Amino acid sequence: MPWKRLLVRAYVDHYLHLGNTVTSRAEGSHSQLKSTLRVSTGDLKNVFEKIELLLDRQHTEHEGGIARDQIRSPHTARGPLYCQLLGRISNFALGKIGEQQHRLANPAPLPACTMAFRHSMGLLCAHQIQELLQQNQVFQLDDVHQHWYLKPQTPVTMQPLVLDPVVAQTRGRPTALKPKNCSFTHAANTRQAASSTRRDASAFEQVGVRTRRQAAAAAVETRRTARDRRNCDV
Ligand SMILES: [Zn+2]
Numbered sequence: 001m002p003w004k005r006l007l008v009r010a011y012v013d014h015y016l017h018l019g020n021t022v023t024s025r026a027e028g029s030h031s032q033l034k035s036t037l038r039v040s041t042g043d044l045k046n047v048f049e050k051i052e053l054l055l056d057r058q059h060t061e062h063e064g065g066i067a068r069d070q071i072r073s074p075h076t077a078r079g080p081l082y083c084q085l086l087g088r089i090s091n092f093a094l095g096k097i098g099e100q101q102h103r104l105a106n107p108a109p110l111p112a113c114t115m116a117f118r119h120s121m122g123l124l125c126a127h128q129i130q131e132l133l134q135q136n137q138v139f140q141l142d143d144v145h146q147h148w149y150l151k152p153q154t155p156v157t158m159q160p161l162v163l164d165p166v167v168a169q170t171r172g173r174p175t176a177l178k179p180k181n182c183s184f185t186h187a188a189n190t191r192q193a194a195s196s197t198r199r200d201a202s203a204f205e206q207v208g209v210r211t212r213r214q215a216a217a218a219a220v221e222t223r224r225t226a227r228d229r230r231n232c233d234v
Contacts, residue, residue, distance in 0.1 A: 013116035018147050066150050074098060081138050088141055093123055093148035097139070100126040104133075122147060171200060 012021060036054045037047060070087045076098030077086065085094065100117065103110065103126040113127040122145025124132075132139065146153070201209070 009116075013114075013120040015120065016122055016145070017120050018122060018145070019120075069150055076102070081133075083138055084141055085139050085144065088150055089144050089148040090150060093144060096121060096123050097129070100124060101129050104130055121145075168200065 033051070033054065036050050042050070069091045072091070073082075073086050074091055074095050077091075077094040081101075082094065082097075085097075100123070110126055110130065113125060115125070117123065117125040118128065124139060124143050128143070129139075141149075141153075
């Protein structure tokens with residue numbers, strides 16, 4: 001069936017596959033793992049250590065690739081149009097965008113946009129590039145799927161909104177209900193409620209205050225009783 005490739009593409013390119021349309025990568029990784037293990041008779045510890053070594057090596061190679069892409073860029077991506085993308089997305093992605101831009105060099109008008117490239121690769125298609133060029137704009141990082149970013153973008157953290165603290169409701173009778181002849185005390189209390197940073201007393205502290213008051217009242221009563229007794233004796 002000579003058309004099978006075109007038929008499959010027509011369906012597959014509606015979805016984001018980022019260029020992975022064959023299983024050769026998974027097969028390649030499987031082959032690499034098998035060549036690292038070498039034998040099929042190793043114990044679990046041996047297998048674990050070899051897989052760990054393989055992953056470490058792949059991670060190092062990946063980091064090296066990122067560093068290379070940050071330093072060098074393809075010659076098709078030179079120019080102010082790419083200034084926001086250089087050092088931020090992979091050279092492979094830059095090359096793909098360059099290919100799309102190259103389509104504009106053809107004097108013939110572009111065919112209608114099917115969105116297939118945009119949807120399947122997460123990159124700017126020739127039609128988008130043409131629009132941006134007409135509007136005198138440059139490529140933005142948001143125009144590219146995060147898969148192609150060299151480093152993950154740090155999320156923008158919202159700073160907490162700082163507001164004035166809520167005025168605490170003090171315990172006891174409201175200051176507005178205090179007797180009118182205590183104007184000085186009332187004014188002082190009002191000032192304190194508005195400006196004081198003293199916290200409300202805990203339950204055990206309130207019990208302590210009550211006990212001290214009761215002890216003071218008892219002492220006054222004892223003194224009064226003793227004085228009355230002395231007067232009676234006289
Ligand atoms: Zn297009």
